[in-house]
Amino acid sequence: MCGICCVVSLSPGACVLPDRVRKNLTNRGPDHSKDVTRTVITPAFRCLFSAHVLHMKGSLTPQPLEDSAGNLLLWNGEVFGGLEVGPEENDTEVILQHLSVQADSTGICGVLSRVRGPWAILYYEAARHCIWFGRDYFGRRSLLWHLDQEEVVLTLTSVASCPSAYEQSQWHEVAAAGIYRLDLEDCARHKELTIEFFPWVCAADHPSVHNPDYMWEDLPSYASVVPNPSGVSLLAPVCAMNMSTSAPKIYKNVQSSQLSLEALEELLLNTDNVEKVNQLVEVLSEAVRRRVQSLPCSSPSLEQSGINDQTDIAILFSGGIDSMILAVLADRHVPAGKPIDLLNVAFKLQEAKMQPQSSKKGKKPNSSPADEPCKQRDHYLTRCFDVPDRITGRAGLLELQHLSPERKWNFLEINITPEELQGARQERISHLVHPSDTVLDDSIGCAVWFASRGIGMATATDCAEQKQHTSTAKVVLTGIGADEQLAGYSRHKVRFKSDGLEGLVKELAMELGRISSRNLGRDDRVIGDHGKEARFPYLDEDVVSFLNQLPVWEKADLSLPRGLGEKLLLRLAARRLGLGPSAILPKRAMQFGSRIAKMENSHEKASDKCKRLITE
Template sequence: MCGICCVFSSVDGSDQHTHEQSRLAHRGPDRSHQCSLNLACGLKATFIGHVLHLRGNCLATQPAEDAYGNLLLWNGEIFDGIEVPDGESDTDVLLAKLGCCKNEDEILATMAQVHGPWSFIYWQKDNQSLWFGRDMFGRRSLLWHLPSDWKDEFYLSSVKLDNKVHTEVPAIGIFKLTPPASQTGCYSITVFPWRLAVWPGTLEPVQQDFSNRLSAGQSLSEGYVQVTLSSNEVPSHRPTINRTFPPDGLSRPPALPGQSHLEYLQDPKEAGSDDENVLQTSEQYRKLSDQLLSVLLMAVKTRVHNHVPLKRQTVINDSSVDSTVEQNSNGCNSLDMPDTCMKSEARIAILFSGGIDSTVIAALADRCVPIREPIDLLNVAFEQIPKEQDKRRKRCEHASESNRWSVPDRLTGYTALSELNPDRPWNFIEVNVTGEELKITREAHIKELVYPLVTVLDDSIGCAVWFATRGCGTLGNGPHQGARIVSTARVVLCGMGADEQLAGYSRHRNVYQAGGLEALNEELELELSRISARNLGRDDRVITDHGKESRFPFLDEKVVQYLAGLPTHQKACLDLSRGLGEKFLLRLCAVQLQLMSTSTLAKRAIQFGSRIAKLENSKEKATDVCDRL
């Protein structure tokens, strides 16, 4: 991934933004570059790129420029849809294709072909137009600041750069900006919406209340910024879900008294019915789980093979960039572990709670990575502080070291590790975070990455993911167990997206119990529409801050298409109990992968599994505005 930024400012304005790039530069530790263009209207356009080199034999420069003077800032991966030959940079391939586009339709068609996570900024010289946007799932961050007058800058950036108000560019389509022709003119922004585009977090089409929603959180000056919604829709990869009801009489039988969840998963026929439909269902589920494993395996394979094994190197700075980032060889930023830490030597890491989503990804990654190559399992825990009554009972003695970090995700993490391939050199990295370290680091750094999101949930998840993916901790297994270690992996596989598609949240069960399958279908349709608004931009900002890239196999376009095409009753069976009925199809996949204990684990969110939520005000609600941010 990369840190990308574009600023439109008056020619005689300040260049302060060029000196406040530490958060932006963390995202791209391998090369930094910027260039500026003076526009006829008296504005200056500044393009800034910080490159994390993952693809191509040669280290590319961003912004990339073609022979026609077009500029591209690309924060993404092309996994499919557009061919990227081995050894070539997808930035160069995309720039070449965009440079050949003769009109708006061809630009839109080119971006619609891309499979993979992305945000981009493209300056089209001939038309003096700026194109930008995020993929339909919002897997990459892009913030903007809309100007209120001539002296105010227009910003596009992966992260917040200064104290101006920023909001996330909504993942509703492709944007085209035309700068003002004179100081009395205005910025013109046209949005070409994705097919089936709705406002993030809703099922309401983008045509409703367009101007107000587009600028939500910012004051939009009608005299200075004009927005238009085009009737020209862009083809999207977001499917509609299959709302087919099960045939009459076809249902899964209840588990027998005393029968474990694992026994039920391994042999549904043993549930005590000889009905022919049950046998047919069993055979069908085997076929479906085979198919899901196949598309997931391909998604994981693409994400672990599609980058170069490049060791961390000193930042290559263009002379025009004032970079304030301190880098060193272990891959952490200026909030580093000591240099005495051993390095994992892994290329791939997994955000690993021991839950079914991350463990299935780990088992599939094991099939894709050479067997002697290590894989890092990043497991985060927050310090457990005894309650006052416990302190009195223990006479204020400190809890043992093991008890301090025995959070649920640590325990399930080790259980899951025991079920993974024993011939693989797994590095189980215990990332232990004290309350004091959390407080200091959040205030000094993390809250600026979580911004512009502000809820208690954003705080908890943002902090937990930041510490986990930094990968600095203690090795929990192997011959060097107990050693301080830092993950060298530049690619982090994450399990986000499974719950939204496979009815994994408790609210899905509540919806189903209240309104049946029809209501559940409606909720799952809503889940797909709001993925971009809920967390992925935030997760991109906190993970890539370490000079690492997040990749989400469950949000691969082909995986999403496959799961959306299945009727809901084939993916989840919410008449069955918790730890069995939700994500039912994925549980069968886990059994096939011999992840027996993992296959029946109930959903546990990272803020509870890591116990970060217990360090804060227990009376807070997830949706409350967090005063720590």
């Protein structure tokens, strides 16, 4: 994972990268930083390329990476399939080797179409003086753009900075709708930026569900976006969604309408269900394997001593079904001697509702009166953070310990006070979330930032005593994508009740189409700020293709009770994997489960612009 940036100027003067943006980029890539410039006198243009590398695989490869022909690659991504990358090879080197031998735009689009995994790219094609840029099909890596309103200057970067209350932002996310190209010689000759667009398309020339129109509104007079004149496109890495709504007339998933594990067991008696559940487990397990085994090499000194207690993998963990399945599958593929960190964040409940219990009640026989104030205070502080996700997280830990007692599970209780939240939001989080700016962006962005930072109190598997723990994991698994594909949100049930299967299918197609702009860019920026990489197993191309080919009624049955019908196929997989109560936990959004939403104005709507994200 890296922080990548390019500044293109057709105006006099040097290309400048603001200090705050450079600092944010460096946080993403703390292992190596490098700038490269390109200047052409006639016609005149200047480019600054800045790359900041987080070393993840193979030997440390500085970026921008240059080949013998002068091509430059800034690559923020992981190749999990599609192109062959040896165990000791670096993704960036392999990608540049493939791109540099392509004779035209068809070849370049063909290479990027083959990549399986998350990526954002800046590629300078030296012979033609062209810059290519874009994100993968789902937008799992952030890329932002900014067009100066006065000078002919374009800035592309992984992460930006939030303007003050007196400034108007010009930052936007690069739409994950395709790939873009700038012909710098042509642009310099005409003193304008004409950006050619190469769209993603599905099989049979079916257009992608992504719509780039929102990205290109209110452009300066010198900039425009046009379809590429050759009509070249990229083939989407997943199959088109099954839009069928012709469910069998006699279709009943389960006889019992009660929320229970027995209802799941009843469904698993169906041979057709078992086959699909096994297929889902297999494809999801492989997706997790790719993401937990593509890791940096362990410290040689630790390996030689035979002791390596450092954690490589962490999971954003609520104890809900999405994170529980990731934990069970990670346990299959992470070496037995390695701990796994379970990151569980909680925001302090209002003190008015959490009065300490009387010391006269529950006093232990062996405790002295002098001990009581301390014990009462500790109990009170613990209860202040007993939010719903903390409670289900502890229950989930017990399930995991039962399933895999030999594994060291570090359940990390990350407790955040209002004062700490306010300080971090102003100093760092507001800049990372930007240009996302809603109340929901604030809540999720803050919760994910604190959780992925991985600093809290851990309870070891074999000990009830807590101790301060900082996660060393560079890889953070997150369950994003499960709800969008398997009808996990309450709005899905509302749509189903009003418009039936036809409305539900359209809602799911929309959810998957907008996930890049709603979630992924923001979360990548937030997690990457800690020098860690977010990985999304539920958005693995093979997982998405498997789910896309199924009709909606084989993925969810929203006529069943909450906690059973939504994400039904995943709940069956959870039961198949041996999970118990967590398999039927109803969906609870992170902002409510962590209780960050309760710390702010309760009258706000999720879609409102968030004033707290405005910096002073």
